[in-house]
Amino acid sequence: MTPELALTELRRGLEVALWVGGPLLLTVLVVGVVVGIVQAATQLNEPTIAFVAKAAALTTALFAGGSFLLAYLVDYTNALFQRIPHLIG
Template identity: 85%
Template structure:
């Protein structure tokens, strides 16, 4: 396997990781900022509120996007397994 091919495969793997993890991370970021602003405005500094709201948002995001993210990951894995003979030989 040439270095260019290895870098291409690594790039594809990183793109898949960003596509799968990105929406969940953005959800957590938005919820964290909103809860932080609300806590700063009301001066209620309870860490449980932030944790519970992030857990609920993550669960909702997984229910909404889980099938899409899993299908994307399975498609990438299937394609990678099909290309193994071409990568080795």
């Protein structure tokens, strides 16, 4: 395996990790900022409110887009397994 090929596979793996984890992390980030603004405005500084809101948003995002994310991950894994002979030889 050449260094260029190894870097290409590493880049593809990082892209898949970004596509799978990105929407979930972005959802939690947006909900965290909104809850933080609401808590600052109301002076309700209870950490469990933010945690429950983030957990609910993450669960909702997983239900909404989990099948797409899983399909993307499975497609990448199948393509990687099909490229193994090319990577070794």
